[in-house]
Amino acid sequence: MAHADLISAATLTDPQPLVIAGHEFRSRLMVGTGKYASNAQMIDAIEASGAEVVTVAVRRVDLDRSKDEAILHHLDPDHFFLLANTAGCFNASDAIRYARLARAAGFNEWVKLEVIGDQQSLLPDTIGLLQATKTLADEGFKVLAYTNDDLVTALKLEDAGAVAVMPLASPIGSGLGMLNPYAIRTIKQRLSVPVIVDAGVGTASDACIVMEQGVDGILMNTGIAAAQDPVRMAAAMKGAVEAGRHAYLAGRMPRREVAVPSSPTTGMLGS
Amino acid sequence: MTESGGIVREAMAGEVVLAVNGAERRIPDGWTLADLLASLELDARTVVVERNGTILRDRSSFASLDLAADDSLEIVHFVGGG
Numbered sequence: 001m002a003h004a005d006l007i008s009a010a011t012l013t014d015p016q017p018l019v020i021a022g023h024e025f026r027s028r029l030m031v032g033t034g035k036y037a038s039n040a041q042m043i044d045a046i047e048a049s050g051a052e053v054v055t056v057a058v059r060r061v062d063l064d065r066s067k068d069e070a071i072l073h074h075l076d077p078d079h080f081f082l083l084a085n086t087a088g089c090f091n092a093s094d095a096i097r098y099a100r101l102a103r104a105a106g107f108n109e110w111v112k113l114e115v116i117g118d119q120q121s122l123l124p125d126t127i128g129l130l131q132a133t134k135t136l137a138d139e140g141f142k143v144l145a146y147t148n149d150d151l152v153t154a155l156k157l158e159d160a161g162a163v164a165v166m167p168l169a170s171p172i173g174s175g176l177g178m179l180n181p182y183a184i185r186t187i188k189q190r191l192s193v194p195v196i197v198d199a200g201v202g203t204a205s206d207a208c209i210v211m212e213q214g215v216d217g218i219l220m221n222t223g224i225a226a227a228q229d230p231v232r233m234a235a236a237m238k239g240a241v242e243a244g245r246h247a248y249l250a251g252r253m254p255r256r257e258v259a260v261p262s263s264p265t266t267g268m269l270g271s
Numbered sequence: 272m273t274e275s276g277g278i279v280r281e282a283m284a285g286e287v288v289l290a291v292n293g294a295e296r297r298i299p300d301g302w303t304l305a306d307l308l309a310s311l312e313l314d315a316r317t318v319v320v321e322r323n324g325t326i327l328r329d330r331s332s333f334a335s336l337d338l339a340a341d342d343s344l345e346i347v348h349f350v351g352g353g
Contacts, residue, residue: 072349
């Protein structure tokens with residue numbers, strides 16, 4: 001490949017687009033739709049992020065209020081891939097119920113499965129998560145399972161039929177970045193299904209470092225929505241995910257604890 | 272029907288008392304699910320309805336689905352989330 005072609009290829013394309021359960025996606029960045037100051041800001045941020053997959057939650061219609069909360073009044077389902085979550089569910093049966101309701105909305109049979117085990121940390125109940133993953137996979141759902149960074153749980157989720165496993169970088173909404181790169185790397189190396197890191201990314205460098213571990217993608221919400229300028233942060237996250245992906249594919253130089261000069265050591269002037 | 276803890280008032284003639292999203296609601300006798308959604312100004316295509324624990328997946332059935340006393344309906348939709 002000519003040098004110029006190589007440069008443009010590296011700039012413009014990912015040699016392997018993200019594919020989950022046979023479905024090809026145009027971006028490795030997935031974004032949530034919660035916590036924005038306004039729906040207009042949310043739409044602008046999502047556009048700036050370049051994301052195709054956008055997550056939504058299932059909730060009761062508020063019969064006494066304006067219907068502005070309905071996300072479909074703002075998001076074009078032909079332009080985005082709606083991924084319903086089961087956020088707020090604290091046991092397998094609730095999560096299964098929410099997933100079934102989401103599927104009945106008629107867009108797809110995909111679900112970002114959350115079974116939360118602890119109110120304060122929002123860490124997953126991995127036992128309930130495994131049960132719900134199995135049940136929903138048996139019903140034909142494409143389950144993307146939000147989990148912790150434990151390898152054995154991730155392997156069991158894959159066995160249970162998850163089409164992607166979503167380990168956290170750090171707790172939901174914490175913005176702490178990736179706390180255990182070794183665990184994330186190990187999960188990626190051992191699983192066959194895509195690994196999408198979900199939760200904890202706080203700024204662009206966090207996203208870049210996550211992608212440098214070789215994972216298939218990132219899902220984030222608060223890292224964009226809670227920025228001072230969410231639209232600009234969304235653009236920064238887009239760049240960071242792409243940069244991290246290319247850095248991973250490029251293969252980083254080995255770390256050395258000694259300096260090695262970059263400039264020639266010969267040809268110095270005589271004293 | 273006592274989720275709010277209030278005193279349950281018997282249905283008057285010509286009305287049906289049911290629960291919608293956890294709250295008591297009184298509708299005219301003979302209303303279908305489509306009638307209820309229309310009165311709530313909801314587009315059936317953008318909501319999902321669960322009746323007595325069963326998801327109603329066939330929206331074309333809403334116009335012929337007669338609501339009954341003590342029905343418990345959950346009407347949900349997609350909202351912003353992560």
